[in-house]
Amino acid sequence: MKVDTKGRLAALRTKMGETGVDLVAIAPGSHMDWLLGFHPHPDERPCLLLIGPEKETFLMPALNADGTREDTDISFHPWSDDEGPEGALMKALSDVGAANAKKVVLDETMRADFALLVLDNLPGAGHAFTTETLGALRMAKDQAEYEALKMNAEIADRAMLKAFDAIAVGKTEREIADVVKAHFASEGASPSFWIVGGGQNGAFPHHQSGERKLQEGDAIVIDIGAKKASYPSDITRMVAVGRPPEGYEEVHAVVEKAVQAALAAARPGVKAKAVDAAARNVIADAGYGEYFVHRTGHGIGIDGHEPPYITATSESVLEEGMTFSIEPGIYLPGRFGIRLEEIVILRADGPEILSTLPRDLHVAKV
């Protein structure tokens, strides 16, 4: 995707001014992808985009300098393996007017040694992460980002339908996951995760697909995602192998009601915690509060998980254009787990759901 680097850097500097930040330090990763449309080869050699009040520069491992030069005109402060990065860092900080920075924003995903290289060379500087600057900017998506997310959601819907078709007694979770991965690959998407949790495994929210064979009466959590054109998908639906287990329908209805409550609560100007509360109250009122062990959702963009996080305590104010998941769940140990997940983009009048798949239990014939 073509990125408006100039515009995004200008927006970042406005945020820096508003929040009193002297320096933003970004490592090769998704923040850099959002700003520049690429990132240099990431490894253990400190490589940082340093953004000061008016100028930006790269601390750049010498052996990546020529290759990276093909992607950007931003200046480099190269350092060789022999010299180490410290001298080049000091020059780079001075170059962008941040040699005496008092408030530094660090890319929270950067390696600990990169972060402490910066902080140890700016004694007395306070640190923060990107929540109020880059993170805030990245939350609201532009039209091109929406289209990339919508395209990925459509691919994930088709992968989910392939999973539904593949369900059969005696197949392993891993075999179902393989069908999902193959479908993603066939549409040019790189699979990111492929949770197929059958029976009791479904009660572990982050269970990975294993060698367990599907049995008649299993309720199966299928939570899958992939990435194409730098943007991800993420969807969860439920399948039963024949008749679902005792008590399943009642719990599914509670989770569905929680999804609907969260969808109804999500409006521009509302705090993220109000959306979480809407889902959580439905589940608590039904007597399952202790079995909803995670947040209601997470933002989604270049990163599969990014702000805004839809948690019980999040003061983030939702705005038009934000994209996030709504995915309440109830996990009954030793019995089954149920999660239903939508990705939405917040419009002026409420959330637009990117998937077109119903959230009903899919009953696979046995």
Place this chain on the structure above:
Amino acid sequence: MKVDTKGRLAALRTKMGETGVDLVAIAPGSHMDWLLGFHPHPDERPCLLLIGPEKETFLMPALNADGTREDTDISFHPWSDDEGPEGALMKALSDVGAANAKKVVLDETMRADFALLVLDNLPGAGHAFTTETLGALRMAKDQAEYEALKMNAEIADRAMLKAFDAIAVGKTEREIADVVKAHFASEGASPSFWIVGGGQNGAFPHHQSGERKLQEGDAIVIDIGAKKASYPSDITRMVAVGRPPEGYEEVHAVVEKAVQAALAAARPGVKAKAVDAAARNVIADAGYGEYFVHRTGHGIGIDGHEPPYITATSESVLEEGMTFSIEPGIYLPGRFGIRLEEIVILRADGPEILSTLPRDLHVAKV
């Protein structure tokens, strides 16, 4: 691979005692793989193995607790999305006797926000990375690790031969890379990197394979690696498409002589910088010093790049059982690049090379 967690934790505590370290904090990643044989689902939720002088515990996101419990008996201090990690961290630090830690070792690969969560809650504590503790232990490989690396080296040799066979005028670098990736996959190895740098692209040490078509007279750098059974491979060889470019043979001979000098210098008890110097002096004496823009090598184990680093300034003393690359190169901008890379394990009498492929230029027929 089955891991002797008890033995490795005991060895780590001996190192902690020797270096005056009160606390080692490890995130989901390769250090944890080496200690425990697994790591929990890594995401933006702080998850840390905290190792004190006598006890260890996990700071554990609540929603991963049940799933991770299947893999370990180590105690958990769980935290939910609503509570946040801080309270559980303070209890965990107290539990392992590190609430007043004065010297903390951080996994250098952990996210910046994990690292600062620990440090901001241990005011006054000094920090270091794993170089003298976990990193030092991981450098010398045991027999099972050697066998895993040897198996991977053999797979990489076969992938390299497939690349040689695929070379032809008009094919793109990417097509050659695809042949390599397919071969790795056919042997159950996950491809990690596939540098195929033809012609002038070969002069960028970290060039990725692109759409450039191979031409008669190209010298091509092929640097490939994959991972099977948690251990990696890494090998670089040179191919010419028909007659190599003007002046190629002389430069290849210099790089080969540099490899041999480094192999001859690498002995237990020798400093890593002496091995780098052996290679670098050969290249400098031949007049190409400024074109050898990177270190001579890097350690290899669970991580493709890990200590010991074979640099001009490294004081690391090489020991029996250490595994590392020897990979000098000469990069002539606008002409061609040459790199020859071996992975070796250091024996009492010198390095054993894991690959069985000769380092001669492979001349592909046109």
